[in-house]
Amino acid sequence: MAKPKIATTSLAGCFGCHMSVLDIDERILKLAELVDFDKSPINDIKRFTGQCEVGLIEGGCANAENVEVLRYFRDHCKILISLGECAIMGGLPAMRNGIPLKECLQEAFLNGPSVVDGMIPNDPDLPLILDKVYPCHEVVKIDYFLPGCPPNADLIWESLVALLSGKEADLPYELIKYD
Amino acid sequence: MSDTINFTIDGKDCQGKKGQSIIQAADDNGVYIPRLCYHPELTPGGSCRICTVNVNGRQMAACTTPVAEGMLIFNDTPELQDMRRALVEMLFIEGNHFCPSCERSGNCELQALAYRLGIMAPRFPYMFPQRTIDASHPQIYIDGNRCIQCGRCVRAAEELDGKNILGFIGRGPFLKIKASSSRGLAGVEIKPTDRCVQLCPVGTIIVKETAYRTPIGERQYDKKPIGAEIEGSH
Structure with a gap:
């Protein structure tokens, strides 16, 4: 039987959750025995090679490209997991949600203290920024949530192993944190 | 006449004193009823409803309801826990946490x-x-x-x-x-x-200027859940 495939991506995130995936240390060898990595920044595969069992989503949706990638993942993954606070609630990028978009862009690109000859980026190749940052489960159906900033490596490991072996995860209290 | 009040929480026999609220009596018996707006030093507010328990078939706020003889109280039931979960979730989505x-x-x-x-x-x-x-x-x-x-x-x-x-x-x-x-x-x-x-x-x-002094892993709720101090007292 072919090994199940796993895919990962970072939307509006900082790659900290991916660092935490790598933080499972030598267990990554065991993970490589259990699964094949498909589209992921870890192996730099850009396109899905087929349907995947599990997709790990880091980061929320801050622009149109994030939404497109997230939908692409939903189409190609049987189980989607929101990994970390940004995917779950927008995280630090969502701190702009209380500020009108125009003011954010003006502050960043026109009025910021380090800006010289500023202009608000308007290239058609750039993905359009959304009115606010959205949690992933408000854009597509998300099956599981692993909170943390970043989620504890043991939480990621225990959850993935439980999911792949079809058992219910036994997660100790200390592993589930929002920071 | 004795001032002791006998009641049960989730089937456990408990004793309370006259004039106590359900939450006070539960604390004395080492039973933790989840709460937020309640604090032992203050008049109960009764506003968050997290401490809602089932008393003789009715939902009551444990912080504002006086404990009474023969009360059958349910605290840790799937229905009540899910209601509390929903209340806490609402507090999270209504603010910027x-x-x-x-x-x-x-x-x-x-x-x-x-x-x-x-x-x-x-x-x-x-x-x-x-x-x-x-x-x-x-x-x-x-x-x-x-x-x-x-x-x-x-x-x-x-x-x-x-x-x-x-x-x-x-x-x-x-x-x-x-x-x-x-x-x-x-x-x-x-x-x-x-x-x-x-x-x-x-x-x-x-x-101001007092934050982030305790390292992660040593903060109040890093290792032990809230309520453990009440449950551990018995």
Whole structure:
């Protein structure tokens, strides 16, 4: 039987959750025995090679490209997991949600203290920024949530192993944190 | 006549004293009823409804209901736990709770309750409301983004500190706490040692220049869930 495939991506995130995936240390060898990595920044595969069992989503949706990638993942993954606070609630990028978009862009690109000859980026190749940052489960159906900033490596490991072996995860209290 | 009151919580035989609320009697018997706006030093507020228990078939707030002889109380049932989960989730989506950057993270009662109830993500959409910060005072600030309107600070100021310096303004989703001066916190007599500052369960009333002193792993709710101190007392 072919090994199940796993895919990962970072939307509006900082790659900290991916660092935490790598933080499972030598267990990554065991993970490589259990699964094949498909589209992921870890192996730099850009396109899905087929349907995947599990997709790990880091980061929320801050622009149109994030939404497109997230939908692409939903189409190609049987189980989607929101990994970390940004995917779950927008995280630090969502701190702009209380500020009108125009003011954010003006502050960043026109009025910021380090800006010289500023202009608000308007290239058609750039993905359009959304009115606010959205949690992933408000854009597509998300099956599981692993909170943390970043989620504890043991939480990621225990959850993935439980999911792949079809058992219910036994997660100790200390592993589930929002920071 | 004896002042002892016999009742049960989740089938456990318990004894209370006349005049106690259900939550006080439960604490004395080592039974933790989840709560947020309740604090043992304050008059019960009865506003958060997290402490709702089933008493003889009816849902009652354990902090405002006096314990009575023969009460059959249910506390840890799937229905009540899910209702509490929903209430805590609503508090999360109604405010702007950015736990990773909050000074109170790890020592926050709202967060600890969410951990204890096993909340991985809220079932309701986030509202990202517009809230204000009052940083006018040199030592203390009020961050409205994190306020859950429990009113503990308002009651503590009045009942323990003996000064009416904090109050509620607005109604419904616009309800917020405010210092009773047009100059904000800077215009009232408030000190970092005031109980109204110390009893905030979340990161709303913060003493400046005191944050992030405890390393991750050693904060109040890092290892032990909220309520363990009550359950461990028996």
